Amino acid sequence: MIVEIGHYALILSLVIGLAQATLPFLAASRRDPVLLAVAPRLAITCFALVATSFLALTYAYVASDFSVLNVLSNSHTSKPMIYKITGVWANHEGSMLLWVLILTLFGGAVAAFGRNLPPPLLARVIGVMGLIGVGFILFIVLTSNPFERVINPPLDGEGMNPLLQDPGIAIHPPFLYLGYVGFSVAFAFAVAALIEGRVDPAWARWVRPWTLAAWVFLTAGIGLGSWWAYYELGWGGWWFWDPVENASFMPWLAGTALLHSAIVVEKRDALKSWTIFLAILAFSFSLLGTFLVRSGALTSVHAFATDPTRGVFILFLLFITVGGSLCLYAWRAPSLKGGGLFQPISREGALVFNNVLLSIAAAMVLLGTLYPLLLETLNGEKISVGAPFFNSTFVPIMTPVIIAMAFGPLMPWKRADLLGVFNKLKIALAATVVIVLITMWLSGGPAFALFGMGLAAWLFVGSILEWAGRIKLMREPLGVSLRRMRNLPRSAHGTMLAHAGVAIVVAGITGSQAWTNEAVQSLAVGESAHVADHTFTLSDIREYQGPNFVARQATVTITTPGERTLVLTPEKRVYTVEGMPTTEAGIHSSFTGDIYAVIGDQDESGKWITRFYVKPMIPWMWAGGLIMVFGGLMSLSDRRYRIGAPTSSPKAAAKAVPAE
Amino acid sequence: MTIWIVLAAITLLVAGFVLWPVLRQHQSATGTSGSEETGNIELDHDLAVYRDQLAEIDRDIERGVLSTEQANAARIEVQRRILNADQRIKTRTENVTSGLVGSPIRIVSVIAILVFLTGGLGIYLDLGRPDLPDRPIASRADEIDAIRHAQATNSERTDVLNRAVSDLSQKLINDPKNLKGWELLGASLMALGRPVEAQTAFLETVKLSDRDGDYLAMYAESLIRGDNGQINATARGVLKEAATTDSRDPRIGYYLGLADAQDGNIALAVDRWIELVNAAPGDANWVPMVVERINDAALAQGIDIEGRLKVATAPQMAGPSQDDVAAAQEMTPEDRQEMINGMVDRLAERLESEPNDPDGWARLMQAYMVLGKTDEAQTTYHKAAEFFADQPEMVLRFDTLAREIGIATN
Structure with a gap:
């Protein structure tokens, strides 16, 4: 019943x-x-x-x-x-x-x-x-x-599907959906505002936290998904520019833009029309993701529904929702009066700059995702748009975003002095140079690694500087700084954490892309392989029975360059009911990087096919993601009203702050 | 019944909760004109937000995060927004005709919600299965036990058959002219799924019986099974020879038809099978299986067999009376199906109380297979094999039948 x-x-x-x-x-x-x-x-x-x-x-x-x-x-x-x-x-x-x-x-x-x-x-x-x-x-x-x-x-x-019998992937869909669907609230507010023909002051106050919550969940969901791909699929990769991954990444980019433009609406009562457009866009991307996954247009672990009627139904829903809301936007948006004009060099100017670039980035991802599908539909030709396309388009677009991210929070609302802001960032520039030099000395390149590490250092130090400036770290006694830190709105901590998180992610991506070493070989029990000064010894192979699978577990003993000994136990499982094999990689994570071992099948000579990786800095990526999520939550807990008002001179303001 | 009470309660709860504001309004009958109330809703709310913002600025000053100067700038900003809002609302309210508040729209809304809820019930009646109870695995222990038990009996049966094979082999060494012995040995080996060994035994029976048609048929079947269902040249020769005898063994006609079908001559196969079925005695238990084959082949090849089969395509039941048959002919296909189901259920019930009826068990197995209820057929097979576990010949019979009509016997 x-x-x-x-x-x-x-x-x-x-x-x-x-x-x-x-x-x-x-x-x-x-x-x-x-x-x-x-x-x-x-x-x-x-x-x-x-x-x-x-x-x-x-x-x-x-x-x-x-x-x-x-x-x-x-x-x-x-x-x-x-x-x-x-x-x-x-x-x-x-x-x-x-x-x-x-x-x-x-x-x-x-x-x-x-x-x-x-x-x-x-x-x-x-x-x-x-x-x-x-x-x-x-x-x-x-x-x-x-x-x-x-x-x-x-x-x-x-x-x-045994691939999905894993704690990481078990909680990945709820997070992802909380993110996707969270944008529906911003969307609903946007459409309601268009119908009403006015944007309430309460509007932005409502849209920002909902968008922020959705963004936090989506960030966590994407992070979990890529982490799962990394340890479960056993290829050592964490992002494949797979259409389904892109399907979650596009709403993230649009949502990130929306989040920042909602701040402008709340603080400056401006940028309303653009924010509404982004809200429609973010949710449309979420729906597009749902369509791509459910329509049978794609085949992957995610694409469980291959029934064409379902695809047509979702396509229809997508068409109605996106088409309808965009028509409504075209019709009603001109009647929404924007707030005051603003200078290009100002906090809101920087936000718009990043907004536009994030939107272009989302458009590039959209193009790279849909183009192969379109081509296949039109003339049946199967092409694969992979990492080279995305790396050569996405990286150039995101580089200025990251450079500007250090500037943005330092700029005051309404009008700013670029030179003055740059002055504040001198330390960040110095740090960047130092990091690039150290990287060059330690690794000797490649060029993109120097560039990436420099970018990460710039953003990281820039984010910290802005925060340190607000609490007057080093300029006032430590006690004063601590008190100022306590009084600082939580959203300011959130901004710093989220931006620093991005910097750490950039460093993690750069490091793992540039300096990963891998080796595939057949080993008998007792034999060793050398990867990046690490010695991997296949010490033992045993079989055991799990609750619903049988597993072959290898014991791999690793000697690091520092003469430390680690033991990893990678497995290959066969799930008896489904008859499907899965790989359980053995991973040792530390601050400097991961050591990663995979056990495969036996070759003709009875040796075991093994794959070993040494991946420097890769845990930074997930740590950075976690810090971004934490920053988002921090900012979400800050329920103040925000009014951005200019002050004539920061110095005068500083003097006026009373000591408590 | 309980389910309908629960569903009705849910529906009432939903309707009551959703419509509460309307009901309450109706009860108190205050009927305040909403126009004054709603005309400035937005302005009130906007002003409330702005007041909160001003209070927030004061709090920020207290906490020391805003300087007086910053606070003043912020206050001016908020005040400017208040003025804007006031302006906006004023121009707006002029355009908005004050809301037509009254019962018609509310009544329409209430009716709409009630109609929607009724529609929901309609959809559920179409899609739902209120007649099906939950079947959590914990409540199905008896079914699991039955399957386990059947598996246990199955292995017991295999033991019995194995013992019979070794006993018979011993006996036949001393008494190699024992025709019945060879036949039983061959049948036991067939039941154990060892058709190639059975071929030797059946070849002996063919020799000892002076090439009797019935034994030729058994030998042919062992040859076919031994070749994974392919009818090879040897088997064909044996079958053709059997066809020249006076044997009425249906396997001869059936396998000759199958040979035609394997040659791609489906029409000829169907002809042979129809002939076979039409010549069959009324209670032959293999008829439904062959009829099904005929129907499948006819359907697949588009062969018209209308009126050529003398028997009903329904399985032969225990006692469909003359009236039943007459009634069946006038029924719609659904009703006819219903009647057949009823007869099958009656047979199953009778066998529960009077299990000592091997023919009944065989008919029930076939009936289930014809109706496509393979699980039930399998359960029936296990029950029958269990009941007759001490009679190897019976076990053999059910086993052979099960294999013929496609019941998994493991």
Whole structure:
């Protein structure tokens, strides 16, 4: 009965969603207070119904109810409990339900916490969320119903893709969806503002935190995904410019731009039209990602649905949502009055500069992702647009972004003095030169590595300098600085952390790309290989039985140049139910880098094929990502109102600060 | 029944929660005209935000993060925004006709929501399966036990057969002219899935019986099984020879048809099989299987067999009465299916209480296979094999049948 309650709740959520997509607009245009009060209740109910449905499906997975087709096709009794639960969203139908659950969660949250919004605006936002919800719930009910039943269920299920039976990838989709769908809130606010023809002051106050939350989740989701690819796929790579990865990266770029332009709207009451455009763009990219993954246009671990009707349905949804909102934008945006004009050399000017470059970067990724698909559709020619294209377009676009990132936070609002700002960055420039020289001395190149390390040093020191300047580190006694640090708005810490995080990511990418050493060889037990002054010895091979797999585990003993001894245990597993092999790399991470070992099959002579890598600095990438996420959370916790106002002279202001 | 109560409760809860503001409004019947209330909603909210912003500036000064000068600049900025907002709203409210607040739109909304909810129920009735209970694995211990038990009996049965093979082999060394012995040995080996060894035994029976048609048929079958279902030249020769005898063994006609089919002459195969089925005694248990083959082949090749089969395509049941048959002819395909299902269920029930009926078990296995219920067929096979576990001949019979009609016997 629980399963059927879940099915009924899903269908009720469709009709309540239909009401949510229509009545609030009526209520807002008629300004009927009673109906305006109904709107938030619709959003909350819709969430409660989808949550019921999701819990019912989870129950079916946990209890291994194979009378549910979805459970039968994607679960197995011998799976560990955690993968029974994550199995709910490790398939097309269940992951769509998770998508909608998060969408309605956000809709419900806006409804529940939106009391300080003008009721007509709130109603329209809820209405737009409802429209998106109806589209996706209809998609689930008609083409991807997870509650389809089996009359004579077999006694065991068909199992789950073993690549996805991993803690990293288990939490990757929820994070990614929280990110994707989080942009729907900004989108709904944008469309509501277009319908209203005005941008409330409360508008920016609402859009920024939602965008920031979505950005935090998306950053974490992308980071988890690339980390998983790195340790689970066993190729030692972490980013493949795979269309599905790009599908998550494009909304991230647009979302990053949106985040920064929302600051301008909040602080300066300007840049509204552009921010609305970015909000539409960010969510459109999220939908495009969903389309690419679900349409069967791509084949990869992510592309679980290859049913063409599903693809057509999502394409239709994409067309309606993106096309509709862009038409609305074209029609209504000219009526939105912008705030005051502003100088190109100012904080907002720097933000616009980065915004434009981030958007171009997103466009390049879009081109590189869709072009092969278009070409294949047009004349059946299969081409692969890979790393060379993206490296030669993406890097030149992002370089000025990173250089400007150090300038931006140092500039005051409204008007700035470029030379003055540059003066403040002299230390950063010096640090850059020092780092480049040290890199040259230690490694001797290559050129791009010197460039990347310099860029990272510039941004890192620049970000710290801005923060240090605000707390007057080194210029006032330490006590004063500490007190100033405590009083500093948390968003300022957030900015510093997020920007420094980017610098650390850049360093990690540069280091791992430039100085990775790898070796593939066949070894008998007891034999050794040498990679970058490390000695890898295959000490032992053993087999063991896991809960739902059999594994071959190698023991690899490594002697580092510093005469330290490490032991890694890479595995090759075969999941018995699914009959699929997976690689579990053995990885030792440290501040300086990773040591990475993979065990393969036996060759003709009975030796084991092994792959060893020494990857300097690669953990910096994920550490940097984590710092970015932390910075975002820090800034998110800062719920102040922001008014950016110019002051005539920073020096005068500094004197006026009273000592507490 | 419980499910309908729960679903109704959910629906009522949803309707009540969503429509609460309307209901409450109706009850108190205050009917305040919304136009004054709503006309300045935006302005009120904007001003509230600006007031909060001003308060925030004061707090920042207290915390020492804003200088007086910065604070003043910020205050001026906020005040300018307040003025702008005021201006904007003024021009705006002039354009907006004050809302037509009244019951019609509310009533329409309430009706819309109720219609939507009813529509939801309609969709559920179409897509949902309220009749199917949950089947969590924990509640299916008896099924799992049954399968385990059946597997255990299966291995027991293999032991029995193995013992029979070694006993018979011993006996036949001393008594090589024992025709029945060779036949039983061959059949046991076939049941154990060792058709190549069975060929030797059946060849003995052919010799001892002076090339009797029935034994030729058995020998041919062992040859075919031994060649993974391919009918090779030897098997064809044996089958053709068998066809010249007076044997009525259906395997002869069936495999000759299969040989035609393997040569690509499907039409000839269908002719042979139809002839075979039409000549079959009414209670022959292999008929449904052959009929299915005929239908499949006819369908695949577009051969019209309308009216050529004298038997009903439905499986032969225990006692479909004359009336049943008559009724069946007037039924829609769905109703007919329903009737067949009913008869199968009755048979299954009867066998539960009177299991000592090998023919009944065989019919039930075939019926399930014809209806496409392979799992049930397999369960039936296991149950039957279990009940007759102490009678190797019966076990052999079910085993042979299972293999013939495609039930997995492991």
